[in-house]
Amino acid sequence: MTDRPLSIPVILGTTRKGRASEQIAKFVFQQVQKREGVETKFIDILELKFPIDDAGEAIKDPGFAETIMHADGIVIVTPEYNRGYPGLLKHVLDTNLKEYIHKAVGICGVSAGGFGGTRVIENMLPVLRELGLVTVFWDGNFSGARGLFDQEGNMKDREAHEKRIDKFLGELIWMSKVLRYGRENVAL
């Protein structure tokens, strides 16, 4: 098996001003960075600047497509807006297709209320499946997003969040390794 490091970028899936998901995505990104043998990259969809007068692969961004092409797994950090995912996140995801096939994906849901983004996670699953991604059964769940960090930007209850994300990443990394092996060695 190849000894290239795994590539697992983290996508921050909202452009809303004052987004609470940004600090959470950065926390998750730091946890991925700690993993040995894993390379990561922080992708803020706000920075991608996709046009909105067209959609899909017609507006593919070469840099973003290249990152996903080389990814073995993806973490999506998404807020729950009215029980759904941000429209611009879907707009961004739709710009690639073949780049996703047989790659692992894990979702971190962020909500203002107490359900840790579980409803947005459930809503995303059929989309990710159609893109060719393989979802893991662990999720990241962040409830009460506005109150998760103190005034200095320190995460409250960090230890518990780290423990949960550790399990989530363990599963995602395992699935990323297995799928990479399959993509590169197991013929259809």
Next chain:
Amino acid sequence: MMKEAKMICPKCGAEMNHHAIKVDYDADDALSPDPAFDGVLEEVHSCPTCGYMALRQAN
């Protein structure tokens, strides 16, 4: 059945692995869509050496 030739990675020259087939519903009609699937069947190949991924139309 005749076996298709392996794809060669355009990036590093290694033999690629065919691991998926995807239907492209938006492909150009000139690529002869398969009427059973209402789209063009595309093979997905990945390179075990550099990880590059490439597509080719399935027969």
